[in-house]
Amino acid sequence: MILSDNLLLQADKYLVNKLTEPELSAFLLELNSNAKLADYVAINKEMSIQFSDTDWQFIETTDANQTKDLQTYFKSDKAIALKSALNDAAKKHKTISESSKANNSRVFSFLAIAASVILLVGLFFLNRTSDIYDSYNSWTELPSMIERGEAKSAILENAEIKFVAKDFAGANKLYTTYLTETKSNNTNVFLYLGITQLELNQNKNALATFDKVIDSDSIDFSKGYWYKALVYLKVKDNSNAIAQLKLITKDNSNYKYNEALKLLSQLE
Amino acid sequence: MNNTNYFINGLKTQNEKVILEIYTNSYPSVRRFVLQNSGQEVDAQDVFQKAIIQIMARVQVQNVVIKSTFDGYLFTACKNLWRRELNKSKRMVTFDQPIELKVEANDMAQSVLEQERWEFFQEKLELISGNCKEILKRFFKKMPYKDIAKELDYSDDNVVRQRVFKCKNKLTQMIKEDNRYNQLKTL
Numbered sequence: 001m002i003l004s005d006n007l008l009l010q011a012d013k014y015l016v017n018k019l020t021e022p023e024l025s026a027f028l029l030e031l032n033s034n035a036k037l038a039d040y041v042a043i044n045k046e047m048s049i050q051f052s053d054t055d056w057q058f059i060e061t062t063d064a065n066q067t068k069d070l071q072t073y074f075k076s077d078k079a080i081a082l083k084s085a086l087n088d089a090a091k092k093h094k095t096i097s098e099s100s101k102a103n104n105s106r107v108f109s110f111l112a113i114a115a116s117v118i119l120l121v122g123l124f125f126l127n128r129t130s131d132i133y134d135s136y137n138s139w140t141e142l143p144s145m146i147e148r149g150e151a152k153s154a155i156l157e158n159a160e161i162k163f164v165a166k167d168f169a170g171a172n173k174l175y176t177t178y179l180t181e182t183k184s185n186n187t188n189v190f191l192y193l194g195i196t197q198l199e200l201n202q203n204k205n206a207l208a209t210f211d212k213v214i215d216s217d218s219i220d221f222s223k224g225y226w227y228k229a230l231v232y233l234k235v236k237d238n239s240n241a242i243a244q245l246k247l248i249t250k251d252n253s254n255y256k257y258n259e260a261l262k263l264l265s266q267l268e
Numbered sequence: 269m270n271n272t273n274y275f276i277n278g279l280k281t282q283n284e285k286v287i288l289e290i291y292t293n294s295y296p297s298v299r300r301f302v303l304q305n306s307g308q309e310v311d312a313q314d315v316f317q318k319a320i321i322q323i324m325a326r327v328q329v330q331n332v333v334i335k336s337t338f339d340g341y342l343f344t345a346c347k348n349l350w351r352r353e354l355n356k357s358k359r360m361v362t363f364d365q366p367i368e369l370k371v372e373a374n375d376m377a378q379s380v381l382e383q384e385r386w387e388f389f390q391e392k393l394e395l396i397s398g399n400c401k402e403i404l405k406r407f408f409k410k411m412p413y414k415d416i417a418k419e420l421d422y423s424d425d426n427v428v429r430q431r432v433f434k435c436k437n438k439l440t441q442m443i444k445e446d447n448r449y450n451q452l453k454t455l
Contacts, residue, residue, distance in 0.1 A: 008433075043440050043449075050389035051408035056348070056355040059382050067377035073325045074373040082324060085282040086317045093291035143402075143420075156421070186419060218419060219405050250297055252340040253390075261337060 003036055011041055015048065132263060133233040139163075139195055143188055153178060156189070163192060172196035187218040191227065198231055206231050222247075222254035229260070242267055275338040279324055290320070294339050298346040307350060315353065319345040322380050330380075348383055385448075392443050400435035407432045 003011075010027050013019050019027055031037055049055040073079055159174035175193040178184065194209035210231070213224030225247045232241035245267070248260035278286025295316055302312035323345055326332040334341050393401060406416045413425035413432075422428050443449050 040440075043443065044436070047389070047436070047439070047443075048408055050386055051393065051405070053409060054351065054354075056352045057382060057385065058352075058355070059378060059385060066381065067374065069329045070325055070377035070380055071373045073329050074321070074376045078328075079321055079325070081282060082279065082321060083317065085284070085287055086320060089284065089287040089291050090313055090317070092288055093295060096288075096292075143398075153421075184418070186421060188419075188421065219402075219409060249337060249340055250343060252336045252344060257336070257340070 003034075003040060007037060008040070011037060011044070015041065015044055132266065133230060136230055136233075136259075142191060142195070153182075155181075159192065163196065166199075168196040168199040172200060185216060185218075187213050187216055187220045187223070190216075191223060194227055198227075198234065203231055203235055220255065222251075223256075225254065226256045226260070229263075238267055272334045272336075272338040272341070276324075276327055276334070279320065280328070290338075290342070294342050297343060301343075301347060302350050305350060306354065311350070311353070315346050315349045318376065318379075319349050322349070322376060322383065325376075325380060326384075330384075345383065348386060349379065352379060352382065388446070388448050389443070392439060392446070395442060396435065396439055400431075400438060403428065403431050404435050404439065407436075 007030070010019065010023065014024070014027055014031075031041065046057060049057045155174050155178045159171045159178065162168075162170040162174065172193065175189055175196060179189060179193065190209055190213050194206045194213070197203070197206035197209060207228055210224040210228045213227070214221050216224075225244045229241045229244035229248070232238070232244060242264065245260040245264050248254045248257055249264065251257075254260075275286060275290055277283075278290075295312075298316050298319075299309065299312040302315060303309070307315075319342060323334075323342065327334070393404065396404070402420060403416060406419065411419075413428045416422070416428045417425050420428075422431070
């Protein structure tokens with residue numbers, strides 16, 4: 001039996017608690033007698049938990065074998081010794097952090113020396129850095145708003161046509177107009193604008209635009225780190241590029257996580 | 269820069285220097301995350317240590333191979349563990365009768381299986397096409413259809429609704445076709 005569109009709509013409303021009292025009673029009756037519907041509700045419920053940022057899916061295992069080996073490990077001398085080693089390290093780490101705070105001035109001098117060393121290393125790698133930048137600046141991974149046939153603005157369409165034709169000055173003007181007129185917070189538009197700025201050597205503006213992506217509530221915020229890293233690579237500022245790449249590698253759900261790891265291994 | 273083996277071996281042998289290095293590299297961001305999400309210093313310490321012990325259990329008992337960096341893997345494990353703790357306390361308040369407190373080893377083992385299942389779902393979402401992934405990520409973060417339309421430049425919320433429906437079906441099918449989906453009963 002295939003679930004009707006109406007039943008699926010009801011199920012979706014049920015999952016977000018949007019059914020009225022009478023609708024809910026009727027739906028629950030159907031849910032008890034319709035295995036396919038129960039299945040649909042169960043998997044959709046779990047997906048909404050597994051992919052949320054706040055909920056957690058608990059499980060119940062009736063098969064003791066599934067947890068037996070794990071439980072044995074957690075009770076083992078090995079695990080207890082590890083816990084004790086972690087406790088010792090925690091204490092040491094705390095002592096070190098506190099003493100390093102007290103010695104801030106010394107740390108600053110050290111950082112000044114370290115910064116010079118990094119600068120020298122950066123100069124040494126000048127050529128390699130620009131090679132790296134050249135291998136990442138095709139911009140083909142940017143989502144096309146035209147290809148999907150759903151760009152709702154003629155300005156955005158024209159801007160993208162100019163962008164693809166490498167008329168970055170023309171595209172820059174149109175993206176700026178679009179953002180000024182619509183007050184849009186569209187992350188993709190900011191990304192396109194930032195790249196036109198980068199291509200026009202307006203590097204400070206490009207960094208500020210990518211900061212807006214980072215500060216946005218968008219799920220794509222981490223793209224800002226990646227494009228900032230590219231700005232720094234273009235101007236051969238290795239230490240700042242490394243700093244941005246390190247921010248990406250803090251969380252494996254960040255944009256270009258694997259590329260960032262690869263680049264770091266080349267730069268460091 | 270894959271340093272995972274270095275850290276795993278250091279933990280296996282309880283190498284003081286390596287463990288201290290893990291603290292220096294990873295603890296500050298975990299601490300910041302927990303403090304920003306209703307936790308205290310003591311919670312951050314607890315989550316950090318539990319996550320490391322659970323990772324070692326997965327590596328040594330289940331032979332799990334960590335494909336990302338150790339730092340990134342540990343941070344995700346800590347984030348999930350803290351989310352679990354927050355939801356655990358919610359469940360205990362919501363239930364009419366407090367659920368029986370399980371012994372620590374059992375709770376840790378359940379937590380490992382839950383983390384495994386979480387990774388299974390994320391793996392499936394990664395396999396879906398780029399467009400579907402973008403739209404579903406927003407949908408599951410409970411972003412309203414009209415905001416998804418605006419952010420991804422779809423003409424209106426009806427187009428988004430239809431896309432969500434199609435993409436969700438595709439993802440559901442992929443999840444159900446994998447045997448791992450039926451291996452554990454969820455609560």
